[in-house]
Amino acid sequence: MSAAVDFQNVDIVFGEEQRRSLEMIDRGASREEILAETGSVLGCAGANLTVETGEICVLMGLSGSGKSTLLRAVNRLNVPARGKVLVRDGERMVDVVSADEKTLRHIRQTQVAMVFQQFALLPWRTVEQNVGLGLELAGVPDAERRERVAAQLKLVGLDQWAKKYGHELSGGMQQRVGLARAFATEAPILLMDEPFSALDPLIRTKLQDELLQLQERLHKTIIFVSHDLEEALKIGTHISIMEGGRIVQTGAPEDIVLRPANDYVREFIANVNPLSVLTAxxxxxxxxxxxxxxxxxxxxxxxxxxxxxxxxxxxxxxxxxxxxxxxxxxxxxxxxxxxxxxxxxxxxxxxxxxxxxxxxxxxxxxxxxxxxxxxxxxxxxxxxxxxxxxxxx
The missing domain is CATH 3.10.580.10 (CBS-domain)
Incomplete structure (x- = not known):
């Protein structure tokens, strides 16, 4: 296997005092200590993580642990203060942290797509128009755009709803529109920021199953942010657990459950049903x-x-x-x-x-x-x- 995304010693700091904050990070200071002394917020510190091509990597942690912050560094929606975020572009790896605007635009348009928690559908656009938005912005010709949109709507089972508007669809259907919009770009890397958390449990379970079925066919590289451990254990090839902006353990689901790295992870998984992760x-x-x-x-x-x-x-x-x-x-x-x-x-x-x-x-x-x-x-x-x-x- 080859790496699709490689985080190398990534530090993300929000605030003016980045230099002092980085010095405190190097001394092992906590988020609270950095905030108190500099007024800056530690988003992520010393993150090292390799995501292999075709796998689903789940970033987990309590609210504020840094999981969404790290995810958004992949397409540089969050700009690291230090470190590298290497993203595969064909046969080469591109560091999006230092990439120029042209290269970054290319990565965002062709290599990385994103699915948001709150659907982010434009209410004045139909389903097919929402799905084709990224292709339209990329300048894809009309005929090709219509063909790709139709294919993706069929893939997620919404081809009969192409002319409808977002308010005419259920929450689960709206989220599938978001998936189709991301798939339509044909980007090999998919970022999913708690995409199912706003949905009812039954709908969430159904979409998790559908995502796994689609992954069997599409073999995307998916970085998935979740606060739901059962969800992570179900869909993740690997899981990275974060605390206070730092990655504290990465491993296969069964490794996390059977061999927690510290008391934080042990407490995090305390109530998980072993039948949901253990295998023969x-x-x-x-x-x-x-x-x-x-x-x-x-x-x-x-x-x-x-x-x-x-x-x-x-x-x-x-x-x-x-x-x-x-x-x-x-x-x-x-x-x-x-x-x-x-x-x-x-x-x-x-x-x-x-x-x-x-x-x-x-x-x-x-x-x-x-x-x-x-x-x-x-x-x-x-x-x-x-x-x-x-x-x-």
């Missing part, structure tokens, strides 16, 4: 740790109720449960099975713990096998493994 990989027992049943067979559980026969390539060639031949089937196919068929469910590394537990329930606590992307058997998950993971969390 987090709770599995490696194949090498399972008991050998002889003759190429291996026990999946400590009670010796379920076993697999494995060939030299790691593929399953036989299964038994309670002494009877069994089929091995995906956790995703639970609803398709006849009720009396002996079966052993299997999952992939990224299968959610919630799905694994559903399979265990349906199979009356039988273990769940774990396969890799080449369908090779790599481990097993029993009830005790699940309980241990939840208790540790």
């Amino acid at each position: 990989w987090n709770v599995m027992r490696d194949r090498r740790d399972l008991d050998d049943a002889g003759g190429g067979w291996v026990w999946l559980d400590r009670r010796n109720t379920t076993r697999f026969r494995i060939d030299a390539d790691g593929l399953v060639i036989g299964a038994e449960r309670n002494g009877r031949p069994a089929e091995w089937v995906s956790c995703d196919d639970i609803e398709k099975l006849p009720p009396d068929a002996p079966q052993v469910f299997w999952a992939k590394a990224g299968t959610s713990l919630k799905t694994v537990m559903h399979a265990m329930h349906e199979s009356q606590t039988a273990p769940v096998a774990l396969f890799d992307e080449q369908s090779r058997f790599v481990g097993s998950i029993g009830v005790r493994d699940v309980l241990s993971a939840i208790i540790r969390r």
Whole structure:
């Protein structure tokens, strides 16, 4: 993978006394101390973060932690006092902090698009006119603009609403117009500043699902600001947690939940449901740790109720449960099975713990096998493994 955005030692200060403020930052002064002595507000200090191409990076923190401040440095809506913000432009990386006006305009028009919290739709324009606004400002010809707008409205399911005005749409539909407007520029980097926070919970959940579905097709690089931890755990490839203008921990969702860096992060995640983030990989027992049943067979559980026969390539060639031949089937196919068929469910590394537990329930606590992307058997998950993971969390 290659970096799409790279923050390097970024400091952002609002106020006149930037030099004194930077000196205090170097001494480790807090936001409160800087404000008291200089009257300047520390927006962000010493931010180092690399966002890889095609990932969703979620910036999190309490109100005033600096997450939106850092996001807006990507298109230089906030100007860093020090440091670099490198943004990919084809084969090169451009430092938007030092870029001239022409280069910055190019980055804003072609490489970075933004979705705002409050929709920001122009009420005198129709849906299609709002979606095409960025293209119009960029001087895209009318015919091409109409074609691209139509494609994006279809992508977000609003092609039948093209001639309507913003006030005729629900909040969720208005936010989808905002998404279409950002997508229409075809910019590879998308900045999303708490885009769903103003919506009702059910609508917010639906749009989160739609965003993930769109991401599977579009593979944008998304930097997403949120104060909702469940939302971050659901959509984020990586999460960066901020406190007082500083990044205190960055990692995959399960790393944040299982290995909090300090008391602030620990308190931040205290009420998260582990089922929303833990996966089969987090709770599995490696194949090498399972008991050998002889003759190429291996026990999946400590009670010796379920076993697999494995060939030299790691593929399953036989299964038994309670002494009877069994089929091995995906956790995703639970609803398709006849009720009396002996079966052993299997999952992939990224299968959610919630799905694994559903399979265990349906199979009356039988273990769940774990396969890799080449369908090779790599481990097993029993009830005790699940309980241990939840208790540790």
